[in-house]
Amino acid sequence: MHDSKLVIGPSDPMLVEPVRLVFGIRNGKIRSVDVDLGYTHKGIEKMLETKNYVQAVPFVERICGICSHCHASNFCYAVEKLDGVEIPERAKFIRTIAAELERIQSHLLALSLTMEDIEQKKLMRETLDKREKIVDAFEEFSGGRVHHSINVIGGVRLDIDKNAANMIESAASEAAEYSKKLEAICKNDLVKKRLEGNGMLSKEEAKLLGVVGPVARGSGVDYDVRRAKPYGKYAEIDFNVKVHDEGDSLARTMVRIEEIPESAAIIKECFDRMQPGELKVRWGGKPRVGEQIHLVEAPRGENLHYVVSRGERTPYRVRIRPPSFANLQCTAKILEGAEVSAIPPAVISLDPCISCTERTAYISKRGIAYVEYRG
Amino acid sequence: MSNTGVEDIIKKFPRVYSLALAGCNGCDIEIIAILSPKFEQERLGIEVVKSPKNAHILMVNGTVNRKLKKHLKNAYDQMADPKLVVAVGSCGISNGPFRECYNMSCRVDEVVPVSIYIPGCPPRPSAILYGLKKTLEKCPLDLAPAPQKTRAKLVRDKKICINCGACTLVCPSKACYFVQDKEKRRVDFNLAYCTFCAQCVEVCPVECLKMVNEYELATSKKEELLI
Numbered sequence: 077m078h079d080s081k082l083v084i085g086p087s088d089p090m091l092v093e094p095v096r097l098v099f100g101i102r103n104g105k106i107r108s109v110d111v112d113l114g115y116t117h118k119g120i121e122k123m124l125e126t127k128n129y130v131q132a133v134p135f136v137e138r139i140c141g142i143c144s145h146c147h148a149s150n151f152c153y154a155v156e157k158l159d160g161v162e163i164p165e166r167a168k169f170i171r172t173i174a175a176e177l178e179r180i181q182s183h184l185l186a187l188s189l190t191m192e193d194i195e196q197k198k199l200m201r202e203t204l205d206k207r208e209k210i211v212d213a214f215e216e217f218s219g220g221r222v223h224h225s226i227n228v229i230g231g232v233r234l235d236i237d238k239n240a241a242n243m244i245e246s247a248a249s250e251a252a253e254y255s256k257k258l259e260a261i262c263k264n265d266l267v268k269k270r271l272e273g274n275g276m277l278s279k280e281e282a283k284l285l286g287v288v289g290p291v292a293r294g295s296g297v298d299y300d301v302r303r304a305k306p307y308g309k310y311a312e313i314d315f316n317v318k319v320h321d322e323g324d325s326l327a328r329t330m331v332r333i334e335e336i337p338e339s340a341a342i343i344k345e346c347f348d349r350m351q352p353g354e355l356k357v358r359w360g361g362k363p364r365v366g367e368q369i370h371l372v373e374a375p376r377g378e379n380l381h382y383v384v385s386r387g388e389r390t391p392y393r394v395r396i397r398p399p400s401f402a403n404l405q406c407t408a409k410i411l412e413g414a415e416v417s418a419i420p421p422a423v424i425s426l427d428p429c430i431s432c433t434e435r436t437a438y439i440s441k442r443g444i445a446y447v448e449y450r451g
Numbered sequence: 452m453s454n455t456g457v458e459d460i461i462k463k464f465p466r467v468y469s470l471a472l473a474g475c476n477g478c479d480i481e482i483i484a485i486l487s488p489k490f491e492q493e494r495l496g497i498e499v500v501k502s503p504k505n506a507h508i509l510m511v512n513g514t515v516n517r518k519l520k521k522h523l524k525n526a527y528d529q530m531a532d533p534k535l536v537v538a539v540g541s542c543g544i545s546n547g548p549f550r551e552c553y554n555m556s557c558r559v560d561e562v563v564p565v566s567i568y569i570p571g572c573p574p575r576p577s578a579i580l581y582g583l584k585k586t587l588e589k590c591p592l593d594l595a596p597a598p599q600k601t602r603a604k605l606v607r608d609k610k611i612c613i614n615c616g617a618c619t620l621v622c623p624s625k626a627c628y629f630v631q632d633k634e635k636r637r638v639d640f641n642l643a644y645c646t647f648c649a650q651c652v653e654v655c656p657v658e659c660l661k662m663v664n665e666y667e668l669a670t671s672k673k674e675e676l677l678i
Contacts, residue, residue, distance in 0.1 A: 088503040092471050092479050094519060114518050117471035119552035126551075131623040134648035138623075139547055141477025185480065204487035211484070212598075219600040219662070221475040222573050225648040233653070325528055369586065431476045 079107075082344060082416065086115050090193065090420050093430040097407070097423070098401030104415065109408040110387040117434040120390045124394045128298055129155060129361060131225055132391065139396065141222045142182050145395070147226040147381075148372035154370035154381045155229050159363035164354040167231035171345050174218075174226060175372070176339040176346075177244060180251050181210045183332040184373035184426040186427040187258065188328055199261065206254045213243040214241040231356025234409070252340035258333050262326065271326035275410035278323055285406045288399050289377020291426055292355040294328035296321040301373040315342055325425035332427075362389055374399050376427055398432035461507045462587055466498045468506035470526050472559070474513025478540040482510065484576045497583060497606035503529045506588065512539040512573075514546040517552045520562060526647035527563045535586060539563045541572045541581060541624070544642040544673065548624030553572065556615040569669045570676055572646040575603065582669035596664065602647045603666040607640055607665075607678050614638045618651035618660070624665070625653060642668065 082355040085096035101109035110415035120139055124132055137148040149171050155165060212220045217240035218224040226232045261267055277287070282295035292299055301318040302310040305312035318334040320327035326348070367384040377399030403426050410422055469482045485492045486499065500506050503526045515523060527536070534633055538559050541547030548556050559565060569582035575597060614637045618627045626644035630637055652660045670676065 086519070087526065087583070092483070093476065094471060094522070115516075115522075116513070117516060117518070117554050118473055118514060118549045119554045120549070123549070123552050127623060130650065134646055134650065135548055136574075137648075138475045138477075138646065141475045142482055142544045144475075145475070160652055183481075202487070202490055205489060208484065208487050208489045215601055217596050217600075219598075219602040219649070221575060222481065223646070223648070225602070227651070315613075347590070380673040421483070424636065429476065431474065434473075 083269045085112075090423065091430070095428075095430045099416075099419070101396055101416065105413050106318065106411045106416070106419075110412055111407055112403055113430070113434055115384075115434075118131055121396060121435060123396055124174050124391055127392060128389045129229055129363070129391070132394075133182070133229065134223070134225055135222050136394075136396075137225065137227075142185060142400070142429060143178060143374045143376065143379070143432070144223050144280070145171075145178045145227070146372055146379055147398075148225075150370055150372045150379055150381045150401065151383070151394075152227045152229050154368050154383045155363055157370055157387075158368035158383060158385060159359070161230055161357060163231045164425045166235075166350060166353040167227055167355055168309045169350045170226070170232045170234075170355075172252065172313075173236070173244065173343050173346050174224060176342045177206050177210060177214065177248065177307070179339045180213070180248060180336050181207055182427075183336055184210065184251060186332055186424070187329065190271075190421065190424050194267060195423050200225065201260070203254075206251050209247040209250060213240065213247040216243050218311050228356060228358035231354070233356070237347060237356055245347060247345065248340040248343045252269055253271050253338040255333050255336040259330070262291045262330060262333065268326065271329060271421055272324060272427070274325040274418050275414070275425055276324050276404055278411050279321070279405070282323070282380045286295060286402050288402050289374070290328050290331040291403045291406070292333045292377065293319050294316065295323040299378075301371045305371055307370070307372060309346065313342055313345055329355060362387060375427060376400055376432075377403065398429070398434070400427075400429040400433045401435065404428050404433060453594060464496045464498065465508050465583075465587055466506045466529075467502045467510055467583075468500055468503045468526075469510045469512070470503070470523070472511060472513030472519050472543075472659060473516045474540065474542045475590045476502070478512035478543070481576050481579060482539070486578060488632050490576045490580065492580065492643075495580070495583075499551045503527075506530055507534060509536045509582070510539055510579075511536060511559050511565075512562075514542045514555055515559055515562060516555055516610065517556045520556050523559070523562050535567075536563050536565045536633045537567045537569065537582060537586060537658040539569045539582070541570060541576060541645060543644060544676075545641075547644060548646050550644070551601045553571065564638045565574075566670055567669055568643070568673060569674070570642050570645070571603065571666070571668065572648075574668070575601070575666050578603070578666040578668065581667050585669045585671070593616075597666055599664055601666070602649050602662040603646060604650075604663050604668055605640060605642060605647070605678065606661050606663055607649075608659040608661075611657050612638070613657055615656060617654045617656060621650040622653050623648060624651070636676075640677065643673060
């Protein structure tokens with residue numbers, strides 16, 4: 077049989093962001109996948125070396141629009157850890173609430189895109205509608221629907237007032253209720269037949285490839301940064317880490333669905349225990365000489381920020397390793413030997429975020445930023 | 452735009468193709484949010500299509516880097532005449548906070564002619580619909596107001612402002628900068644560069660800056676964004 081190639085991208089309705097996927101096909105089965113990145117590379121890490129620490133926080137937030145709070149809070153945590161700044165209790169609670177709310181929002185978006193790809197338009201719209209409630213609560217609380225700008229080094233800038241607290245709690249509990257419905261829908265054949273057995277990733281392969289977040293937990297790897305290396309308020313809060321052993325697209329989707337009520341419960345507990353108090357401590361603007369790594373659990377998995385300081389007003393070097401960077405590499409593994417129709421649900425079940433991923437670029441002789449993974 | 456009568460069809464049933472360039476995803480999801488039942492772009496007759504070949508309006512968000520420049524031109528060339536381009540977000544207008552990054556090649560309006568600029572980081576879905584209304588003069592008149600706290604527009608009271616430049620030190624994207632005006636030195640704000648983070652509001656010693664919730668910013672002249 078002839079070998080052929082299927083090229084998806086750079087702009088494609090399946091993945092809204094620009095990325096090019098090149099599938100090598102033989103006998104109607106996928107043999108290889110090349111992920112051609114570099115379309116959204118901007119050079120944020122280099123730019124961060126020219127910004128002072130106050131300017132850097134909103135700039136880091138603009139790495140990604142879906143997990144903007146995770147990046148901003150992670151950068152703040154890293155600098156605070158480096159300089160030994162202890163942030164007030166209330167700030168820790170507010171950061172935890174924002175992170176969990178963002179997790180619900182991101183998971184609902186991923187689920188709605190999954191529903192779109194298996195041609196369930198109505199479910200997609202319903203899920204998007206539930207997500208709107210969360211985003212509205214965010215706007216009421218912080219003033220921004222997507223980029224919240226609540227973090228500064230030394231605490232948070234904005235307090236949660238009563239109105240916003242009510243909106244956040246009701247939106248979270250509504251999403252938790254809706255997740256029960258989604259769970260029931262995923263047992264239905266309409267959804268199950270499209271997702272079950274699609275994009276298999278075994279536990280050993282998941283460990284070898286180093287995948288993180290819901291992708292790893294869908295393959296039976298019991299790893300969550302919130303429990304392994306607690307930060308913020310997670311050490312004092314009791315929550316379950318949802319793990320599925322099947323390793324297919326359905327398992328990854330189910331992990332996301334089941335995480336929504338857990339996040340809602342964490343938000344509720346935070347509101348119950350939160351006491352009025354200081355929001356931020358004063359910080360000089362120059363951390364001490366040294367380097368520090370901090371990890372947070374972003375909606376898509378482990379997010380790493382590495383900050384090197386030489387005691388100046390600007391960071392010497394910032395390295396960011398977002399979760400999609402790890403997760404995108406298993407595309408070749410999970411699609412090997414699959415049919416072409418299996419591509420959209422499998423790729424979407426990884427929930428790839430391209431603008432997060434594009435941190436590194438290899439400049440070839442022709443001067444084009446080009447990053448390539450071969451599976 | 453040639454006068455062929457196709458304009459009427461565009462005005463009544465515009466088909467929009469959303470092209471994501473090297474942005475942060477924020478404008479992307481706000482455009483996806485237009486599809487949700489809360490905003491429901493279809494009641495306005497706007498249809499979101501999946502190929503530029505059958506689109507009338509190209510909605511561009513994000514910055515233009517070296518690898519994407521050719522792709523943007525290609526998408527624009529595929530569209531049939533008459534065609535309009537709408538630039539969404541600070542990145543779409545001026546490359547926003549990333550404009551000094553080494554990988555930026557040019558702005559969107561240097562590659563394709565842009566008819567409407569919609570500032571915001573990212574603009575609310577209602578603001579995007581307002582921008583489309585400006586393009587088409589076809590939108591319900593009662594757009595829902597944004598909550599009081601929404602950071603949608605930066606206003607400055609020039610009478611109070613002492614041009615001290617405290618805002619220039621905290622701005623992540625250099626949207627406020629010093630301008631030498633004869634013998635006096637003043638600070639200019641450009642909303643095309645703004646990330647709407649409101650850090651300048653916090654540091655202002657005389658409180659001349661304010662973030663307000665008016666999101667009707669869409670304009671066809673970039674100069675109007677200078678405050």
